Amino acid sequence: MGPTARFLASVSRSYSTHSPNVSSRHHTTAFIGLGRMGYEMAFNLFSRTLVESGGSAHFVVCDAKEESAALFVNNFHHHFPGARVEVASSPSDAVVASETIVTMLPSSPHVQKVYATEAGGILPALRSLSQGDIASTLCIDSTTLDVEVARDVAKEVNKTGAMMVDAPVSGGVAGAKAGTLSFLVGGTKPAFERVSPILSRIGKRIMYCGPSGAGLAAKICNNMVLGVQQIAIAEAMLLGQKLGLEPVVLADVINHSTGACWSSSVNNPVPGALPDKEPPCTRDFEGGFATSLMLKDMGLATEVGDLVGCPLPMGEAAERMYKEVIEAEPELANKDFSSVYKYLRLTADEESRKGRPGQSERI
Ligand code: NAD
DSSP states (O other): OOOOHHHHHHHHHHHHHHOTTSOTGGGEEEEEOOSHHHHHHHHHHHHHHHHHTTTOOEEEEEOSSHHHHHHHHHHHHHHSTTOEEEEOSSHHHHHHHOSEEEEOOSSHHHHHHHTOSSTTSHHHHHHTSOHHHHHTOEEEEOOOOOHHHHHHHHHHHHHHTOEEEEOOEESHHHHHHHTOEEEEEESOHHHHHHHHHHHTTTEEEEEEEESTTHHHHHHHHHHHHHHHHHHHHHHHHHHHHHTTOOHHHHHHHHHTSTTOOHHHHTSOSSTTSSTTOOOGGGGTTOSSSBHHHHHHHHHHHHHHHHHHTOOOHHHHHHHHHHHHHHHHOGGGTTSBGGGHHHHHHHHHHHHHHTTOTTOOOOO
8 A cells, every 4th residue: 555645645735835845755754653652752853843943844643543643643733733743544654755754663563564565664665765765764763672673674774775773762751751861873873973963852862872773782781770670679669668667768768879770769669759759650550661561671681682692680580570460460561660569569468468477567
């Protein structure tokens, strides 16, 4: 299926009205994947690009869930009445209309599908463009996915003559909303130079990590640390309460001591432990970074660890823990991964009910 006639007509109509002498594709940015992260990133990217362009920029969004794309467009129009933002019905439509394409998808299979060589995917659409349009196209994938899959996809995109970088992010939904994300970029140096000013609109630190796949390698290592730390903080916060400590006191101690980390100072899993913040635990772990995505990231680390012969005893233990959480409490799969605390607490309560020795009734 090629680009839908209705979509292309709407794009060209809007340009013939607003800027008849310029190529519309050159001024258009597409964002594919409007989930928890993508929605916030697209909103910031589009609003800042719109302002910097003096109102001439055009935008395209695409999501597997049509309602997510429609919600985004409505909200964007609410904040920027008259802004030109369209919904593309497929990644292929988005690429035909846009020179810059950002993807923010759950994981490897979704990236493979969006960049697929089949109809509706990015690759056939790229190949259908003129040489000039292909050469000016920049694909930025911010998904956290398998390094090898990312390298293969980038290779295929590069073969067409377009540029592609892997640019996974660190900073969570709060960072996406505030425009303070860190981008870990893998690709050629010229691609990094081109992508930096674009990512600077939605991130605070844009770090060059090396060739294609290097951004993801860095991201996977970072998330393995995060996944382990969040479990350690959950255990410590639970243990402290069992020992009679107030969560707010314990969090303050940890956050001013050597145990301080993002999981304790920003994503603390105990409601009320951070009185001046609203981590996901204050919303029954809604929003944030899904436990299922953390399990995916731990799997990316342990799989690649196996592949390169690197022992990861803590990474493997954390992967087992997140798997156990999801198997035992399936509704926590889509909640923030700090809900590992909720699971540990439920387990502790269960043990208390059974009257196991050494279990305190204090919490
Ligand atoms: P999400 O599941 O909330 O969003 C993914 C979006 O992609 C959804 O809207 C989904 O409908 C859409 N999608 C799936 N398949 C699609 C397709 N074929 N075509 C178009 N759209 C499609 O996930 P998220 O939390 O936004 O995370 C996205 C990525 O960012 C993941 O790789 C995750 O590991 C990474 N990440 C997330 C966080 C976080 O705090 N949430 C932080 C850093 C990195």
